[in-house]
Every structure is written in structure tokens, then in C-alpha cells.
Amino acid sequence: MEKELKILKYSDLPKMIEKFISQGYPVLAPVHKGKIVEIEYVQSLDSIALDVLLSTQSAKKAAFPKVEKVLEYTMNKAGVVQHPVDPADSKETILFGVRPCDASGFKSLDAIFGEGPSDQFYLSKKEKTTIISFSCPVADEYCFCTSVGGGPGNTAGSDLQFTSVSKDELLVEILTEKGKKASRIFADLLTEANSAIDKTKFIADVKVVFDLDSVVAKTTASFGNAELWLEQSLRCIGCGACAFVCPTCACFDFQDEQDTKKGVRLRLWDSCGFSLFTLHTSGHNPREVQSQRWRQRIMHKFAYMPEQLKVVGCEGCGRCSRACPVDMNIKEHLTAIREQVTV
Amino acid sequence: MxxxxxxxxxxxxxxxxxxxxxxxxxxxxxxxxxxxxxxxxxxxxxxxxxxxxxxxxxxxxxxxxxxxxxxxxxxxxxxxxxxxxxxxxxxxxxxxxxxxxxxxxxxxxxxxxxxxxxxxVTIDTGITSDEQERIAKLEAMTVKERWIFWNKEFEKCIKCYACRAACPMCYCHRCTTDVNQPQWIPVASHEQGNLDYHLMRAMHLAGRCVNCGECANACPMDIPLNLLTYQLIAPIRTTFDATAGMKADAVYALSTFKPDDKENFII
Known part of the structure; x- marks a missing residue:
């Protein structure tokens, strides 16, 4: 649909949230929790952290929660009886106050979960989520969205995007049919915007640090470059912090939890950084050492996904680098691949 | 330099x-x-x-x-x-x-x-005043309040295992939490799974933790895990007269038996 532009007053934001809630839409938004910022259900604007650069965790949990029940079953002498969980059993939700890199991160997840036998648990939640992103007025040294095809005012993946254009006013971009539907809920708070308004004046300047095509080509060619991966990952301690805060990491594990009579099957986040991730029952592990796991992390995002799904598995949000206990900085490592590898 | x-x-x-x-x-x-x-x-x-x-x-x-x-x-x-x-x-x-x-x-x-x-033996193995203050606050709590405090902290856990990966003492080739036959600890990062994991880890570090704080520093969700392991240092010291990381040939207090060991912890 053709993009529509409106103006919303900051002072009307509380009313807007109230309207969503009173009309039965749960609102997920960034919330301060001590030093970190979580994405949680909120009841009013007061608890929403709109002043932060980025939430600690990405917004992926709106459609891909860290723990998700996918099956229930009971057991008796006759055998096992399955009680399927309805994937569509979720409410229409507003995901509010996230950043453009969170919204565009769903494009990668859509590609992963939509491929082949499509994943209804993810897709139906995603379908019922309306994403209202806020463009970024500031960025930090970890941000590199513009190097991976995004930007501080990128609208891809967002249904509505708000940009602060003065201390009292927000520019509202209505981008999709879902966004249009959500905007009707607070239509009385919107006024017409001047179509000549230049959004770029109000967003951060994020410098492009590398040429993405070149990084993709060089990463793709580097599978056998053991020295490169070892050099980069020697300080990696093999935790899953990077994968779990990442807006596009989608690997998961299944676990059954049961007693003698009943059980549930759970889908859980997993990470290629863990030594157990590829461990076979035989005891053989095709990714025996951390450098091979680091290679997998980078190649999956910058070689396999571009090749198989036509999308890069990174939004340049830098969350992995911020969360890393040992300061593995993905922007720096990709730049090194760009500079060191010759193809 | x-x-x-x-x-x-x-x-x-x-x-x-x-x-x-x-x-x-x-x-x-x-x-x-x-x-x-x-x-x-x-x-x-x-x-x-x-x-x-x-x-x-x-x-x-x-x-x-x-x-x-x-x-x-x-x-x-x-x-x-x-x-x-x-x-x-x-x-x-x-x-x-x-x-x-x-x-x-x-x-x-x-x-x-x-x-x-x-x-x-010449250094101060004590904790910083900031840590002391936080520990004092925890110790002043009732058991119920402390239970609520830790459960609230563990709610934030995403089970990325950064605490385990950052800890020099967590070197087990296969951690208890990774063992699945039998499965001692639920893998899921839900309430029970998070609680079981952190309590198991703390217990495995009792008498071994040197309070370097790497676990808490590593946590992307800002859980003060060092306070949990720290609180196990004093009981080991007073009960067994043992302090971790002081002697290369130390015998681990919790895996040895001495006839004169105090048994006052047995209910």
C-alpha cells in the first residue's frame, strides 16, 4: 500500500496505549529492569522505556519465545494420546517502541520459519503482531545497520514507524494494511502531516563500515580458512549470549517434560555456540572446537542465508557484541573478513 | 607497562x-x-x-x-x-x-x-564494600523475601550459560545441566529450569568459588550471580576451615570425610 504520513503528539501517547489495551490488544514494549531493558507486556506508557538506544534482548520473543509449548500428551496403559496445541491460539498484539533493526529482524525469521514445511507456531504469532517501531535518533559504536542494508529510519518489517520530529511531535508513517488497521484505533489523535517533511534530518547518522556484497562473497569463500576463524574466536568462551539476544538467530531445541501420566513438548532457544549443539549420540561432534562454532555463526548469517533464503541473517543492531562477556565484536570481525580475505 | x-x-x-x-x-x-x-x-x-x-x-x-x-x-x-x-x-x-x-x-x-x-596468604580475600552492602541487604531479608528476590532475578535468565562459560571453575566436559540420561535439570529456561540450574551451579561451586565475579560480569541479563556463590564461602570456611584457591594441594572440603567433621548441618 501507499505510505501515509500523520502527526501524533507525544502528549497523546498515553492515550494511544490506553486505547490499544482497552480494545483488547496486549502491548509488548521495552521496559527498564535494573540495568537491562526487557521486552515485556505493559499496561501503560509510564513503564515503557522509549529513551533507550536498544532493548537488551531483541523483540523476536513476540513470535519466537524462549520457551514455547508445542504439544501436550497423556500416557496410559493403551499408549500415548496426543493433545495438539493450536498454533493460532495467540492474541493480536501490538509490539511497540522497538527499533527498525528489530522490525526488520523479523524478515529473516519469516524466511527461516516460512521455508519448507512452514512453522505455524511462529507464523501465526507473527501474523497477529503489529509492529510499531521508533526510528533511531542516536546510535553507538556497536551499531552498523547501514552496512547490512538497514538504517536508523529503515521501515522494512515495520507496520507503523514513529519518528520524533520535534519535542512535542512524532511523525507517523503508516506502512502496511496491518499498520493502517492499528492506526484506526487511535485515528482521532492523528493529524495530517506535511508531505514534504524530511525524516532523515531527525535520525542518527550511521556510517557504512563495509561493503556487504564483498563480506558475503568473502565469508562464503572462507569455510576452509581455519586460521581466520581460530584467530577471531580464540577468546570466545562458547556461551549463547550472542544468539539469544540476536533478532535473527532462530535455532531451537525440543525437550519433553513429563511425569508417568502426562507430558509437554517444549520448543526452546538453542545456540550454535554451544559445544552440545552438534554433538551426535555416537560421541562424534562435527564442530569439535569453538572456532568451528564461530565459523558456523558467521557463515550461517553471511553465507548460507544469503544463498538459500536470499536474506542476510544480521540487522547490524550490535546486540551480540554488547552482550558478549569477552567483547567479540561482530562489526570488527566482519570488517576483518572484508580486509583480510582475498577471493 | x-x-x-x-x-x-x-x-x-x-x-x-x-x-x-x-x-x-x-x-x-x-x-x-x-x-x-x-x-x-x-x-x-x-x-x-x-x-x-x-x-x-x-x-x-x-x-x-x-x-x-x-x-x-x-x-x-x-x-x-x-x-x-x-x-x-x-x-x-x-x-x-x-x-x-x-x-x-x-x-x-x-x-x-x-x-x-x-x-x-598475605592478601585480603575479602569483598568490596559495594558487595558487602549487597550481601548485607540479602542477609537482612527473611527467607521468604530472599526467595522472592532470587526468583525475580532468575526470571530474567535466558539460559545462555554465559555464567558457566565465564567461570574458571566450570570446566566440566559435560555439565550436570547437559546430562540427559537422567535429566537432572530441566533444559527449558522457565521458572523451574532457571531456579534448578542456578541452585545446582551454586552448590557445585561451594568451597570452590574464589569470588572473582566473572559470572555476574558475564551475565547479559545483569543477574548478580556472584552474590549467590559468595554466600556459600562463609559456611564452608566456618564449618570446614577451608578457603578455596589458597593451596595447590588442598583437599576439597565437600568431597572428603574427616572423623571430626561437624555434623550439625544434618537435620
Whole structure:
């Protein structure tokens, strides 16, 4: 649909949230929790952290929660009886106050979960989520969205995007049919915007640090470059912090939890950084050492996904680098691949 | 700083070591671990008051060990971790070259475990005033309040296992939480799974934790895990007269039996 532009007053934001809630839409938004910022259900604007650069965790949990029940079953002498969980059993939700890199991160997840036998648990939640992103007025040294095809005012993946254009006013971009539907809920708070308004004046300047095509080509060619991966990952301690805060990491594990009579099957986040991730029952592990796991992390995002799904598995949000206990900085490592590898 | 660069250059040049584990400049103002393999890389070493990370965990990393003979810049925590690791037969005397970085910025070479032990009895193994304050607050709570406090903290946990990966004492090839036959700890990062994991980890560190704080520093969700393990240090000290990481040949209090052990904890 053709993009529509409106103006919303900051002072009307509380009313807007109230309207969503009173009309039965749960609102997920960034919330301060001590030093970190979580994405949680909120009841009013007061608890929403709109002043932060980025939430600690990405917004992926709106459609891909860290723990998700996918099956229930009971057991008796006759055998096992399955009680399927309805994937569509979720409410229409507003995901509010996230950043453009969170919204565009769903494009990668859509590609992963939509491929082949499509994943209804993810897709139906995603379908019922309306994403209202806020463009970024500031960025930090970890941000590199513009190097991976995004930007501080990128609208891809967002249904509505708000940009602060003065201390009292927000520019509202209505981008999709879902966004249009959500905007009707607070239509009385919107006024017409001047179509000549230049959004770029109000967003951060994020410098492009590398040429993405070149990084993709060089990463793709580097599978056998053991020295490169070892050099980069020697300080990696093999935790899953990077994968779990990442807006596009989608690997998961299944676990059954049961007693003698009943059980549930759970889908859980997993990470290629863990030594157990590829461990076979035989005891053989095709990714025996951390450098091979680091290679997998980078190649999956910058070689396999571009090749198989036509999308890069990174939004340049830098969350992995911020969360890393040992300061593995993905922007720096990709730049090194760009500079060191010759193809 | 020049002393450090000179010393490491010499160690690498005369092949005393093949790699030196030290600190380097990280992103913005962060400090990160660097691995110096030849004298052209020694200029990357830094040592400032921000170099507080315990580097001892890297002594057990397979790919680091494979490089050859290791040298390490060890702060007090790292020395204690090394003594604890030695007592658990994870490192041997003479295996690692140890350069100690004192709080005043001076560097001292430790020739053997005995000299490390002699140094460790002279230091203050206490905690910072900030930590003391937080511990005091926890101890002032009723059992119920403390239960609520920790459950609220664990709610944030995403089970990325950064605490385990960052801990020099969490070196098990297969952690209890990874064992699935039988499954002791639920894998899921739900209420029960998070609680079970953190309590299990704390119990496994009782009498072994040297309170370096790496677990809490590593946590992306800002859970003060060091307060949990710290609270197990005092009971071990008072009950068994044992402090972790002081002696390379220490016998682990919780895996030995002495006829005169107090049994007052048995209900």
C-alpha cells in the first residue's frame, strides 16, 4: 500500500496505549529492569522505556519465545494420546517502541520459519503482531545497520514507524494494511502531516563500515580458512549470549517434560555456540572446537542465508557484541573478513 | 607497562612460552583478553585499572592449550583460580608461566605454586564494600523475601550459560545441566529450569568459588550471580576451615570425610 504520513503528539501517547489495551490488544514494549531493558507486556506508557538506544534482548520473543509449548500428551496403559496445541491460539498484539533493526529482524525469521514445511507456531504469532517501531535518533559504536542494508529510519518489517520530529511531535508513517488497521484505533489523535517533511534530518547518522556484497562473497569463500576463524574466536568462551539476544538467530531445541501420566513438548532457544549443539549420540561432534562454532555463526548469517533464503541473517543492531562477556565484536570481525580475505 | 612489554617480548623470543594471555584494548572503553603469540604483537598489551577480568579460565581452553606453552598475566583472582584448578588436577606446577599483576601496577614473576601460595596468604580475600552492602541487604531479608528476590532475578535468565562459560571453575566436559540420561535439570529456561540450574551451579561451586565475579560480569541479563556463590564461602570456611584457591594441594572440603567433621548441618 501507499505510505501515509500523520502527526501524533507525544502528549497523546498515553492515550494511544490506553486505547490499544482497552480494545483488547496486549502491548509488548521495552521496559527498564535494573540495568537491562526487557521486552515485556505493559499496561501503560509510564513503564515503557522509549529513551533507550536498544532493548537488551531483541523483540523476536513476540513470535519466537524462549520457551514455547508445542504439544501436550497423556500416557496410559493403551499408549500415548496426543493433545495438539493450536498454533493460532495467540492474541493480536501490538509490539511497540522497538527499533527498525528489530522490525526488520523479523524478515529473516519469516524466511527461516516460512521455508519448507512452514512453522505455524511462529507464523501465526507473527501474523497477529503489529509492529510499531521508533526510528533511531542516536546510535553507538556497536551499531552498523547501514552496512547490512538497514538504517536508523529503515521501515522494512515495520507496520507503523514513529519518528520524533520535534519535542512535542512524532511523525507517523503508516506502512502496511496491518499498520493502517492499528492506526484506526487511535485515528482521532492523528493529524495530517506535511508531505514534504524530511525524516532523515531527525535520525542518527550511521556510517557504512563495509561493503556487504564483498563480506558475503568473502565469508562464503572462507569455510576452509581455519586460521581466520581460530584467530577471531580464540577468546570466545562458547556461551549463547550472542544468539539469544540476536533478532535473527532462530535455532531451537525440543525437550519433553513429563511425569508417568502426562507430558509437554517444549520448543526452546538453542545456540550454535554451544559445544552440545552438534554433538551426535555416537560421541562424534562435527564442530569439535569453538572456532568451528564461530565459523558456523558467521557463515550461517553471511553465507548460507544469503544463498538459500536470499536474506542476510544480521540487522547490524550490535546486540551480540554488547552482550558478549569477552567483547567479540561482530562489526570488527566482519570488517576483518572484508580486509583480510582475498577471493 | 614497559616492564610488561619487555618481559613478554623476552619470554616469546627465548621460547619460554608460545603465547601470553593478557589484556588488550577492546570496543570503545572495554578491555578484552588478547593472546600474544610473537613479539610484534606485544605492543597490543595494555594494563590499566580496568583490567580486572580473571583470565585463568583460558588456561583450560582446548584451542588455547594447543598453541603450546602458556604464559598468563594473573591478577589475585586468577592466582586463586589457578591454585583451585591445581588442587583439582586441572593444571600442574611448571606448566604455565605466571606473571602476577598487582593492584599497584607492578609485575612479579612467580616461579612455582609454592611462591603463589606464599603470596596468597598475605592478601585480603575479602569483598568490596559495594558487595558487602549487597550481601548485607540479602542477609537482612527473611527467607521468604530472599526467595522472592532470587526468583525475580532468575526470571530474567535466558539460559545462555554465559555464567558457566565465564567461570574458571566450570570446566566440566559435560555439565550436570547437559546430562540427559537422567535429566537432572530441566533444559527449558522457565521458572523451574532457571531456579534448578542456578541452585545446582551454586552448590557445585561451594568451597570452590574464589569470588572473582566473572559470572555476574558475564551475565547479559545483569543477574548478580556472584552474590549467590559468595554466600556459600562463609559456611564452608566456618564449618570446614577451608578457603578455596589458597593451596595447590588442598583437599576439597565437600568431597572428603574427616572423623571430626561437624555434623550439625544434618537435620
Amino acid at each position: 614497559n616492564d610488561l612489554i619487555k618481559k613478554v617480548t623476552q619470554l616469546l623470543d627465548d621460547k619460554t612460552i608460545n603465547v601470553f594471555i593478557g589484556y588488550g584494548q577492546g570496543t570503545a572503553s572495554r578491555i578484552r583478553t588478547i593472546f600474544v603469540k610473537n613479539s610484534s604483537q606485544v605492543e597490543n598489551l595494555v594494563y590499566t585499572s580496568d583490567c580486572t577480568a580473571n583470565l585463568a579460565g583460558y588456561l583450560l581452553k582446548h584451542e588455547v592449550k594447543k598453541i603450546g606453552k602458556l604464559g598468563i598475566l594473573a591478577n589475585d583472582s586468577a592466582l586463586r583460580s589457578m591454585m583451585q584448578l591445581a588442587s583439582e588436577f586441572q593444571i600442574k606446577d611448571g606448566e604455565v608461566y605466571v606473571l602476577h599483576a598487582a593492584k599497584d601496577g607492578s609485575f612479579t614473576e612467580f616461579a612455582d605454586f609454592q611462591s603463589i601460595e606464599a603470596y596468597l
